[in-house]
Amino acid sequence: MNSRTEAFLAALLALAVLAAASTTPWLVFVLTLALAKGIAVLGILLLLRAGQVSFGHALFVAFSAYTVAFLAPKLGDATLLLPIGALFAGVLGLLVGLFVVRYREIFFGMLNLALSMVFYSLLEKLYTITKGTDGIRVPAATFLGRTLDRHGYEWALLLTALALAILCAVFARFYLASPMGQALSGIKTREARLEFMGVSARRVLLSAYVISAVMAGMSGALIAMTSRHVTPHLGYWTASGELVFIAILGGAGGVIGPFLGAIVFELVRVYAAASFADAWQLILGVVLLLVILFARGGLWGMVLKLCGRRA
């Protein structure tokens, strides 16, 4: 697909989000969460390009969300909280990344899972700091110093999420076309060659890992400000699994896939999760298997097929 068609489809999706939100007020909240998750999934997609899957990226989402929750009472402005959340997640991503990029595939996936579970346990157990499973309430942030009413606050967050989503998608597209992005798939297919060309595969993967952590950080900050309440559950393995699920559902072939996947996921969840609360992971697991076994391109792959047929 050429970039003009992709930009057109992205604009279409953005307009659809705005239209849906303005006609159906309760969707504002749902779509903000969906876009926020989509940003984190975009980071997962970068790692998938390198043939790596992280089962622990909720670690960075939760880390940033708690950072925002702790700082919100003091620095209550979204324009400060968002970059700080992303920055903190990025720094943690660099530290964790220096360790995990030494590994591939099984170890990469499972070390990420193990580290995220450690962080989850800490959030749960260090009650004096984190209030355990009760979680922490996040006061409403101001936007550029202005306090907004509830309606205005929700819309401000939706527009921020949309702007960040577009920014991140455009960035990811440039990144994936650059030598570093192209080398990600080189790690999957022929890592030894990279080394024999004088390129450090670890450095290539580390750069993608830190970017993915920053994206997860933006996502976590948005989620904290939107849901106004952070709990350890944000960092549980099911949350990481959700990100991976959305990445596969949306399709790893293009930067719109994560957002398409996240929006479909959140909309279905609004309707289905209440009726199938006990079997929600089960349903996700079955759908994940079906997508992997029978529709590997995910939703974005289907869109591509439709466009291809028409062209």
Place this chain on the structure above:
Amino acid sequence: MAEWFADNGLLLGLALLDGLAYAALVFMVAVGLNLVFGVLRILNVAHGSLFAIGGYTAASLGAFAAARGLPDWMALPVLLLAAVIVGGIAGPLIERFLLRRIYSEEPVLQLLVTFALFMILEDVQKLVWGVQPLHHDAAMRWLGTVDVPFGTDVIPFTAYQLYVLPGVALITLVGLAWFLRRTLTGRVIVAVTTDREAATAMGIDAKKIFLLTFTFGAGLAALGGALASPTAALVPGVGAGTMVLSFAVVATAGLGQVEGAAIAALMIGLGRSIAVYFLPEAEVLVPYIIMVGVLLVRPNGLFGVTETRRI
């Protein structure tokens, strides 16, 4: 030092006994995970769920047996029966209908498939057994307690945790080592582990070996769960916790190692239970600190070997 020992000696003794029993359980799960990986080259992320399902099945069967008025000693064989049932049903089903479809896929897809299975089994367990804690300790009560001499004191400790758990783990370790080295089937399994292509070329029926190994590994996980069920209440999430813990053992030992898994399980089991008694806040951290520490010094684990790529 002497003073410290006078104050804390008993506690340390208890920690050691606890740690040994705990290490025995962890070993049972980790060695199954490692065996399956060695032969199938697939890390079964759902391995911990089989542990949990084994535990729940054992508790249900135990309660059923007690309600039917079966003699108390029956509580012990019931544990084994639960493992055989879970391993014998879940093992072949999963291998035949899921894993067999993905042996030639990319590693990342194999990971995603077993992760999907993990999501499914975690909910299956919740749907069948609910979310209330389940505890059935007839086996442990029937065996009573033993006074373990410790210096000038005695520590009362359950015979079940003192003899049964380490005993079964030891039998598993010795039996497995004997089976892999001394029997034809065992040697075939080792041959497939070392060089799958050569083994298949020699006419070894890899399909049969895979099925057998996976079923056996699943049975070991279920046995671990069944044996653990009298010692602690079963709660949702136990599968996920067990999974990351047994991965920590496997990573510390090195992928594919049997005896190494025993040593790593001891290190992690003892380390954790010492933390439980002396530094409870660090309980969840200790296994992973051990793992990360080992991996920083030896990236392939204590006994792991580097795989050299052929170029």
Place this chain on the structure above:
Amino acid sequence: MSEVLLSAKGLRLAFGGVKAADGIDLDVLDGEFLAIIGPNGAGKTTFINMTTGYLKPQGGEIHFAGERILGLSPRAIVRRGIARSFQLPQLFTEHTVLENAAMAVAAREGFFSALKPLLRPAWREEAMDLLARFGLTAIAGTRADALNEGARKLADIAMAVALRPRLLLMDEPTSGVAASEKMEIVERLATVLRDARVTAVFVEHDMEVVGRFADRVAVWSQGRIAALGQPERILNDPDVRREVIGIETGGRHAAA
């Protein structure tokens, strides 16, 4: 022409009981084409692997352009001007031939630069020019996993050349190449290397190729250099003919 570019002294490496290198002494002169011949298992590839930092010898020394390179990582060695191609071509299989070549250009020019596309005009032009010199223009847009063996081999070497090395080590550059195109390919390769003033060491089983393109020939046998000299002398040596060429002729027929 007679300046020493690469100097290996007393290289030793054993795998279990097998001595893959048992005291290798070799000077490669600047600008020459040196062929390495010898039976399979004689340690020819091991020499390349040691020189490029992939294997660490248990004893000995390697100097390149006067600098000690033993113990350096493959990456550090590449940056000092030693590139290699592989017996089994190591291409990025999800990329096209053009992208593979551009990756090598990028690796040389600086990988972690700005977020400009891999196929930016300057790099695309250089990659296309490189492919043209190797006669690969027609398949520039083909994915690497869809190529035949000969094309993969050439693309693999082209990637090494794109790094602009001073020394190029090639592991069996013509194996898998159809006999009918072999001479043409080697001719083209020799021209590219001479134009770029690249010193070349290549492992080769085809004595016709060796006789025509090598300035010197080194005969490997059981981890040692059994003979070293001008092709006319080495290839007509009765011992070499019996020990190496005899076996290799059989091997070549079996492979073809």
